Amino acid sequence: xxxxxxxxxxxxxxxxxxxxxxxxxxxxxxxxxxxxxxxxxxxxxxxxxxxxxxxxxxxxxxxxxxxxxxxxxxxxxxxxxxxxxxxxxxxxxxxxxxxxxxxxxxxxxxxxxxxxxxxxxxxxxxxxxxxxxxxxxxxxxxxxxxxxxxxxxxx
Amino acid sequence: xxxxxxxxxxxxxxxxxxxxxxxxxxxxxxxxxxxxxxxxxxxxxxxxxxxxxxxxxxxxxxxxxxxxxxxxxxxxxxxxxxxxxxxxxxxxxxxxxxxxxxxxxxxxxxxxxxxxxxxxxxxxxxxxxxxxxxxxxxxxxxxxxxxxxxxxxxxxxxxxxxxxxxxxxxxxxxxxxxxxxxxxxxxxxxxxxxxxxxxxxx
Numbered sequence: 295x296x297x298x299x300x301x302x303x304x305x306x307x308x309x310x311x312x313x314x315x316x317x318x319x320x321x322x323x324x325x326x327x328x329x330x331x332x333x334x335x336x337x338x339x340x341x342x343x344x345x346x347x348x349x350x351x352x353x354x355x356x357x358x359x360x361x362x363x364x365x366x367x368x369x370x371x372x373x374x375x376x377x378x379x380x381x382x383x384x385x386x387x388x389x390x391x392x393x394x395x396x397x398x399x400x401x402x403x404x405x406x407x408x409x410x411x412x413x414x415x416x417x418x419x420x421x422x423x424x425x426x427x428x429x430x431x432x433x434x435x436x437x438x439x440x441x442x443x444x445x446x447x448x449x
Numbered sequence: 450x451x452x453x454x455x456x457x458x459x460x461x462x463x464x465x466x467x468x469x470x471x472x473x474x475x476x477x478x479x480x481x482x483x484x485x486x487x488x489x490x491x492x493x494x495x496x497x498x499x500x501x502x503x504x505x506x507x508x509x510x511x512x513x514x515x516x517x518x519x520x521x522x523x524x525x526x527x528x529x530x531x532x533x534x535x536x537x538x539x540x541x542x543x544x545x546x547x548x549x550x551x552x553x554x555x556x557x558x559x560x561x562x563x564x565x566x567x568x569x570x571x572x573x574x575x576x577x578x579x580x581x582x583x584x585x586x587x588x589x590x591x592x593x594x595x596x597x598x599x600x601x602x603x604x605x606x607x608x609x610x611x612x613x614x615x616x617x618x619x620x621x622x623x624x625x626x627x628x629x630x631x632x633x634x635x636x637x638x639x640x641x642x643x644x645x646x647x648x649x650x651x
Contacts, residue, residue, distance in 0.1 A: 342513045343644065344546075371642055373513075373611045399615075400608045405640045414640040415583050 311385045314393040316374055319404045322396060325367060326408070329424045332363030333445055338408075338418040340371045341383045345435040346417040350387070356441055357391035364445065370395045371416065423448040472581010475637045479591055479598040482576045484539065484569035485552075487559040492537070492567045494591075494598060501533035502628055503598065504621060505589040506606075507582040508538045508568075510558045511549040512644035514610050515585045519562060521606055521613050522586065525621060526566040534625050536566040541577035542585070546647035577646055584643030590624050601628060604639030 325334060337353050339346035350368070357366040368389075372380050374397040384393060398404055405412050409431040412418055421430045421444045428448040432440075473479060483493040497503050506522055508515050526536035542550040552570050559568045571577050580589055590602035602624040607616035623635045 345645070375611075399611050400618075401605070401610075401642050402608060402639050405642070412640070413583050414642045415645045416642065 311388050312390055312393050314370055314377060314380045314384065314395045316377060316397050317394045319396065319398045319407070321394065322369060322404075323407065326420070326422055327424075332423065332425055333365070333448060334420075334422045334424070335364060335366045335441065335445070336369060336420045336422070337367070338369045338371060338416055338420075340416060341376070341380055342372070343416045349417055349436050350389070352436055352438065352441055354387075354389055354391055361445075366391045368393045373399075419444070421445060421448055471578060473579070473589065473600045473603070475600050475603060477600050479589075479600060480579060482579070484571055484576060486567045486569055487552075487556045487564070492569055494537075497535065497537075497598075498593070498596070499533075500535060500593060502590065502592045502601070502625070504529065504534060504536045504625065505580070505591060506536060506538045507541060507577055507580070507585055507587040507589075507646065509540045509542045509547065509550050509585045509644070509646075510554050511542070511547055512585045514641075514643040517610050518586050518606055523562065523564065525606070528622075529625055530566065532629055534629065538564070538566060538568045539571050539576060539582075540568065541571035541574045541582065542647040543574070543649040546649070550647070574646075574649060582646060584641060584645060586643065587641070587646075588621055590621060590628070592628050601634060602637050604636075605641035605643075608639075610641070610643075 325336065335353065335356065339350065341347065353366055353368060356364065368391050370380055370393055372395060374395060377395055380393070380395060401414060405414055408420060411431060412433055415433055417435055418431070418433045419436060423429070426448060430444045430447055432444065479494065481494050483491050486492045494503070504525060508522065522536060522538065529535065540550055540555055544551040555568055555570060582589070586606060588602070588604060588606055589600055591598040592601040602620065604620060606619075606621050607613070608618040608620070609616035620636050620639050627634050
């Protein structure tokens with residue numbers, strides 16, 4: 295019975311979409327600097343940003359394919375009081391990748407810590423290889439195949 | 450083949466360089482522009498030559514950040530136009546990419562919110578490109594120096610897009626106050642998350 299319950303729980307959680315958690319910059323910083331996984335793919339987006347929404351399926355596909363040692367994190371930059379809107383967006387698109395809503399409204403305190411070249415425009419994507427120390431930062435909408443290319447560049 | 454390869458590299462470097470080098474930097478002289486206002490009349494930068502400066506804001510009707518800053522933009526003009534430092538808002542969004550930013554929508558927006566400053570349409574996006582504007586709202590504080598307008602500040606209005614009362618660094622106000630009092634500028638450049646300008650497909 296317990297086993298059945300666990301199986302059911304597994305399937306229900308596998309079928310339900312991701313919910314966003316609200317975080318501060320220290321969580322993002324730890325993620326960028328952590329040595330835990332091999333390559334981190336970090337995408338900055340918002341529900342109101344049309345080109346961001348358009349490229350999200352690329353990150354979802356990468357996350358679903360679970361390539362060895364690659365961790366996908368979607369950093370949402372909607373205002374924190376819009377979390378319900380974000381969660382219903384994630385449910386509607388049935389998204390599975392990890393989503394963190396970064397609640398840091400004083401952008402000039404942290405934008406440069408992500409990457410000095412970032413003007414603040416979205417979408418933006420940071421790819422970090424904690425083993426080699428190599429990183430790539432792109433401030434534009436990605437096309438099919440771009441993510442794989444960027445990942446191979448930091449290997 | 451090798452020549453072709455070198456040429457393509459050269460072209461890529463050139464393209465990359467032009468992408469990076471577009472737009473004004475702090476200290477640059479601003480070229481004259483002339484754009485249509487929501488009342489149908491044209492407004493030029495030189496119309497403001499008697500002022501001490503101009504707060505140019507690339508803005509739009511649709512972006513959540515523009516909506517959040519709308520009252521603050523209106524307040525900036527109320528506070529500074531009488532001191533010789535008016536606001537000029539420019540909408541450069543391609544209405545095909547951003548329905549809600551058509552000229553008629555701009556006219557409605559200006560009427561509904563009682564804009565007492567120009568809200569200009571940058572149909573060709575030439576002025577936004579010349580400035581190097583990327584986001585909305587994206588501010589360029591221009592200071593009158595002799596016969597020219599010179600860029601004094603580029604960036605965000607303040608440090609809290611969401612809540613005006615929680616903003617404890619009012620970048621634009623501090624810069625304009627400093628110019629009006631002939632003091633050194635506290636900040637000349639900030640960055641801001643915002644909606645990218647909706648560029649036309651080229």
